[in-house]
Amino acid sequence: MTFAELGIEQDIVDALATKGITEPFPIQTQTIPLGLAKQDIIGQAKTGTGKTLGFGLPVLQALGTDPAPGVKALIVVPTRELCVQVAEDLVLAASNRSTKIAAIYGGKAYEGQVEELKAGAQVVVGTPGRLLDLASQRLLSLKDVQVMVLDEADKMLDLGFLADIEKLFAQTPPTRHTMLFSATMPGPIVALARRFMNRPIHIRATDPDEGLTQANIKHVVYRAHALDKDEVIGRILQAEGRGKTVIFTRTKRAAAKLVEELGDRGFNAAAVHGDLNQEQRERAMAAFKAGKKDILIATDVAARGIDVNDVTHVINHTVPDDHDTYLHRAGRTGRAGKTGIAVTFVDWDDLHKWSLINRALDMGVPEPVETYSSSPHLYTDLDIPEGTKGRLPGAHAPATREQQSRPPRERQRTRTRASGSGESSAPRQDGAPRQDSGEGGGTHDGATPRRRRRRTRRPSTGSAPASS
Incomplete structure (x- = not known):
């Protein structure tokens, strides 16, 4: 089976082929035809099985090769890292089209993301918090969204985004096409699907006998x-x-x-x-x-x-x-x-x-x-070679236990003591010993070092004079 046989148009097929993506995975084989037919889908598959293209390719194809400016597709993800990854995959698939994809997430300045929206981005991939923030400032309009996707829905539940997702749904037209993808299906996610989806088909791209962990x-x-x-x-x-x-x-x-x-x-x-x-x-x-x-x-x-x-x-x-x-x-x-x-x-x-x-x-x-x-x-x-140690050859040796336990100030104090008053103890260029004149004493014309002390007298109050 190829992407072309699933109904994906040739320009997208060619774009995927540039990265060696030529054969669809099971979740893609099952979801792409239904997505192209605008059927609401609940897709359940283990992580790493290719869900992004399973919903991404139908989204891009539905918008056409030259879509009008404005947000037509909304893909909601739980984390910033996943937002960047999904956006990159869609940019690759749409590289032969004029479709613009914007990644909208927190932790980055608003200006660049707002500029992408103003430039007419048709596909927005975003995290719930930043999406609602921009929508509340009227910088993001969802009134023309034709398709909405929830990716990693179970993780959004774990992070407490359920209320935010409901607010996003409320800002999109009720006639939109909806797809929900998740590795697990807890009760609240099923309830969310029943509330906001129209007779969805539940697709499970796993072998019942395989067990919960991946066999590979x-x-x-x-x-x-x-x-x-x-x-x-x-x-x-x-x-x-x-x-x-x-x-x-x-x-x-x-x-x-x-x-x-x-x-x-x-x-x-x-x-x-x-x-x-x-x-x-x-x-x-x-x-x-x-x-x-x-x-x-x-x-x-x-x-x-x-x-x-x-x-x-x-x-x-x-x-x-x-x-x-x-x-x-x-x-x-x-x-x-x-x-x-x-x-x-x-x-x-x-x-x-x-x-x-x-x-x-x-x-x-x-x-x-x-x-x-x-x-x-x-x-x-x-498969670790016999005799291997936990340090690569050539890596510098670790500090001794005594060096690690000694505070930095104590190490500095030790160096200061070794050099007399903290000044360099190296001889002068003319060969004569260095003459120190600090309060801590020093040598005088080569004589034996003598201790100097400066005293400060207080008014007589019956107590001993203080010294510094």
Whole structure:
């Protein structure tokens, strides 16, 4: 089956072919014909299976090759990273058309996004908060929207966007064509679909016998000690065939610390987390996609926006909070039909949390094996060459324990003591010893150093005079 056989027009087919996209995935095969017929759709498929083109191609084709200015299609996504990714995919598919796509999301200046809208963008991909903000300022009009798409609807529910989505729906015409895509279908999402969709068809692009986890991902779970994790990660990053790798941490601070640690060990890592501004996050993501950085350390805020087909490993630095989060993290690898490896570290305190995930996903690993950086099974499980250490050859050696524990002021004080009064103790160019004249004493004509002290007298009050 090809895109042309599904009814996609040739200019879009040619645009996709420039990036080697020639054969549709199952979710695309099932949704594209219905989308072209303007049938309301609830599409359910695991992350990384190609949902973006499943709804994106019908949207672009419905607008025609030269659409009139003004917002005709609205695609709502939960995160900034996913907004950028979806917009990039649509720009590629529409590269042979005059259709303009605008990415509208928070964390960036309004001016550039408003200019895109004023320039007549026909397709808007955006996050709920920024979309409503611009709409309330009358900078974004949704009255002419012909098609509306909710992508990753379950994540929007998790982030508390349900009320915002209802407000966006209310600003669009009731006759619009609606498509909703999600990896899971919790009750509130089903209720939302019933309220705002017209007799939708529910498409499930999964094999009922496959299980909840993707068959092309190898899942490895270790009970690891917190102080040994960095060394274990350093060895995993030298496994045979290791390509781009995503490491998920629980907190922003842990992500920043791990980037620094891996850099000291000689690895090329970037980070995406909430303490970085949007420009820094986009720069890190772009470097990762382009291959300039082959390791991306992220918190869950970025999980849904990492759509890179050649990620070979996902490492959970700490166990996720629930099974849905685990699926979305692991889904960053094994994309587009390729294989991948998901490694999860479970701390002793998180064994109960892992137990719930294991039971929900039926993974068959109730007791993760206790694992250290020296454990033989670590090497055999993950194809790590024998004798590998967690530091690349040539990386500078770590500071000693004494150096790490000594405060910077104390190190400065030590250097000051060594040089007398804090001035340079090097000899003068004429060979004579340097004469110091500070309060801390010094040498005088080569004589023995003598201690000088300046006293300040107070009016006599019966107390001893103060000295400085």
